[in-house]
Amino acid sequence: MVDQRPFGRTGVRISSLTLGAMNFGQRGNPDHEDGIRIIHRALDAGINAIDTADVYSQGESEEIVGKALAGGRRDEVFLATKFHGQVGDDPQHRGNSRRWIIRAVEHSLRRLGTDWIDLYQAHRPEPDTDFDETLGALTDLVHQGKIRYIGTSTFEPSAIVEGQWLARRRGRERVVSEQPPYSILAREIEREVLPVAQRHGLAVIPWSPLAGGWLSGRYHGGLDAPISRRADRLPARFDPTRPANAAKLAAVDKLAALADEAGLSLIHLALAFVLEHPAVTSAIIGPRTMTHLESQLGAAKVTLSRDVLDRIDAIVPPGTTLNPADAGYQPPSLTDPAHRRRGASSPHLAEDVR
Structure with missing residues (x-):
C-alpha cells in the first residue's frame, strides 16, 4: 500500500503517489x-489522490475520471483539476480571469460528475491578469462550496510569495499547494521553489518525475529515440540530436547503471529520488497503460x-536542469523581446501546458 x-x-493527508490523468483520453x-x-487499480493500491485538468484531451480526461468515481468512490478521493489552458476553439475559453474561472469550474464539475473539487489549480501563471483577480474568483468558489482548496502549478517563487501576501492583505483564501516540474534531470526548483514552499507550509505535488519518459527506461544512448507524439510536438524537449537533450541522454545512461547497481529499476530510482x-x-x-501503473506503484x-x-548529485548536481525547456514555464521577461527592448512588438507564443 502507498x-x-x-x-x-x-x-488533509494524501498518498505519496498521485494518479495523474493526463494520458486518459x-x-x-x-x-x-x-x-x-487503471484508476480503480490505483485506488485499490492505496492511492487516494487524482490530478487532472480541463485541457487534457479537451475535457475527456475529466470525463473518464468522473466515470471511474461514479458509484460510491468519490468520497475516498482527493480530487484535483486545473484551469488556464484553452478549451475548445473560442479564444475566450482560457486564462486566469474571473470570467473564465467561474465558467470553467462549472464545466469541470459537470464532466467530473461531482458537486465539489478538492483542489482547484491555476495551471500556469498569467502575468497580464491581476493575481488578485484570480484569487478573488477562487475565494468565492471556496465560500460557495464548489472547491475546497486553491493551488498553483509551475509558478515562480515570487508569484508563490505574492499569493501568500494577497491572502493576508486582501483577505483571500490562501494558496495551499504548488505543482512544479521535478525530476533528477530537472532540479531547478531546489534553488527557490521548494524552500519557499517549505517556508510557507505549502504542499508540493511535482509533475513529470520521470522527466517526460526520459527516466522510464525507454531511452538509451546509441539507440534510436522511441517514437513519440510528444517528440514531434515538443522537439526542444525530446529531440535527442539537440545538445541539451544529448546531455540528458548521457545522464540517463549513468543513472540506469546506478539503478542497476542498487538493484532497482530506473523508474523506482527516479520516483524515490523525488519523494x-x-x-x-x-x-x-x-x-x-496498466503496465505503466504497475511499474510505478512499488x-x-x-x-x-x-x-x-550522493551519486545522483554527482551525475546531475542539485539545482540543475539539464534542458531549460523542461522547466515547464518561462516568464515573458525571458520569452518576449518586448519586455527587454524598447519598441519591440510582442509575438504570439505557443504554450506547452502539460
Missing part, C-alpha cells in the same frame, strides 16, 4: 474502460541510501 503524507497545513489512451480500470525531498508531498505519476516503498543520493 503511504500518506500531510497535504501542507490543511489537515485522445491525448494518450482513448479507451475509457481501460482508463477506468526523498522533505518538501515533496506526493509525486504525480501519469500512466497510459516506488513508494523504496528508500534510497545516502551513497546512492
